[in-house]
Amino acid sequence: MSLPRIPLSEPHLVGNAERYLAECVQTNFVSSVGPFVERFEREIAEFVGAGYAVACSSGTAAIHLAMRALDVGVGDEVFVSSFTFVASANPVVYQGATPVLVDSERRTWNADPELIIEELERRARLGKKQPKAVEMVHVLGQPADMPELVRTCDRYGVTLIEDAAEALGATDTTSGPPRHVGTVGRIGCYSFNGNKIMTCGGGGMVVTPDETIARRAKHLSTQARIPGRAYDHDDVGYNYRLTNTAAALGVAQLEQLAAFIDAKRAIARRYDEAFADNPALTRPPRVPGLDATYWLYSLLLETRAMRDRVLDALAAQSIEARPLWTPLHAMAPYRHASLLGDGSVADDIAARGLSLPSSSGLTPIDQRRVIAEVLKWTT
Numbered sequence: 001m002s003l004p005r006i007p008l009s010e011p012h013l014v015g016n017a018e019r020y021l022a023e024c025v026q027t028n029f030v031s032s033v034g035p036f037v038e039r040f041e042r043e044i045a046e047f048v049g050a051g052y053a054v055a056c057s058s059g060t061a062a063i064h065l066a067m068r069a070l071d072v073g074v075g076d077e078v079f080v081s082s083f084t085f086v087a088s089a090n091p092v093v094y095q096g097a098t099p100v101l102v103d104s105e106r107r108t109w110n111a112d113p114e115l116i117i118e119e120l121e122r123r124a125r126l127g128k129k130q131p132k133a134v135e136m137v138h139v140l141g142q143p144a145d146m147p148e149l150v151r152t153c154d155r156y157g158v159t160l161i162e163d164a165a166e167a168l169g170a171t172d173t174t175s176g177p178p179r180h181v182g183t184v185g186r187i188g189c190y191s192f193n194g195n196k197i198m199t200c201g202g203g204g205m206v207v208t209p210d211e212t213i214a215r216r217a218k219h220l221s222t223q224a225r226i227p228g229r230a231y232d233h234d235d236v237g238y239n240y241r242l243t244n245t246a247a248a249l250g251v252a253q254l255e256q257l258a259a260f261i262d263a264k265r266a267i268a269r270r271y272d273e274a275f276a277d278n279p280a281l282t283r284p285p286r287v288p289g290l291d292a293t294y295w296l297y298s299l300l301l302e303t304r305a306m307r308d309r310v311l312d313a314l315a316a317q318s319i320e321a322r323p324l325w326t327p328l329h330a331m332a333p334y335r336h337a338s339l340l341g342d343g344s345v346a347d348d349i350a351a352r353g354l355s356l357p358s359s360s361g362l363t364p365i366d367q368r369r370v371i372a373e374v375l376k377w378t379t
């Protein structure tokens with residue numbers, strides 16, 4: 001008899017999910033009108049400490065709205081991490097703008113801020129055009145190192161966008177009181193896809209301290225329709241609205257978010273302890289002050305061959321694990337993009353990295369099964 005499957009990261013639908021969804025059905029507010037959307041926006045803004053929050057249909061839509069709200073377009077460049085899920089960069093291309101990829105740093109696995117700072121300073125010295133925006137991604141729940149980058153971007157008038165799709169709840173305490181990822185730059189984007197730390201089924205959110213940007217993002221997400229009786233539109237917008245049912249689930253999940261974060265951190269601690277003495281395993285970043293949520297607990301193995309062997313062994317035991325992303329600079333749509341750094345850090349993380357089951361509902365018994373299997377193939 002085969003053992004039950006252990007998923008990588010599955011929704012954890014506890015608390016008021018059923019109650020709020022039933023409320024949508026009972027009141028007939030299942031689509032784009034209804035009280036949960038505004039409530040969800042208000043509560044996310046409160047949770048992360050953002051001035052404004054605009055709900056939308058996905059994390060990708062949130063990033064696209066950020067690009068549109070900042071007028072990123074043809075002839076503009078946007079710096080973005082090469083080591084990320086492809087949705088970080090696609091909206092740059094939707095806008096006809098040019099992505100410039102950035103290699104990772106070992107300390108956080110995120111885009112190396114030094115490479116970006118050097119390039120902005122180099123361009124300033126030469127009087128060359130600066131990028132329209134820098135999009136920092138907080139991969140796998142690990143906050144990127146931002147403070148120096150924020151100062152440099154400010155100095156050169158470059159807007160900072162955060163793709164915090166994987167890192168909702170992670171904070172930066174390196175320069176004072178905790179700041180949530182997504183609230184450090186001009187615009188932050190979250191995702192509520194099914195595998196993220198909390199889910200709406202599918203959904204996203206834009207947060208910003210800037211009322212004008214928030215209004216513009218909301219307007220564009222609702223087909224840029226001018227309020228009133230006539231169907232009149234003053235721009236080319238999108239149907240990027242979040243439904244009331246999705247928002248209802250989001251509100252219920254947000255009530256659990258602190259518990260989900262605690263659970264993910266406890267899971268990471270147990271993995272860290274189990275793998276501490278194994279020289280074949282490099283554990284994920286732990287950077288004082290950049291407090292990760294460990295959305296997907298990820299390890300680097302000694303070699304690509306060992307990584308692949310472990311993935312095969314886990315799959316054979318119905319344990320869902322997966323390799324880390326192919327860097328954008330190595331995949332067809334982005335192969336010709338410029339790259340800051342030589343890409344070797346991202347290549348190495350991608351070649352040797354894998355993510356282990358990290359659902360907030362993962363039981364210690366199931367986690368022991370995962371740990372035993374990893375240790376079996378690496379010691």
Ligand SMILES: *Cc1c(COP(=O)(O)O)cnc(C)c1O
Nearest residue numbers: 058059060085087088165191193
């Ligand atoms: C999930 C994710 C997105 C996109 O979010 P969706 O809700 O799936 O559209 C964007 N960026 C990163 C880094 C992600 O992990």
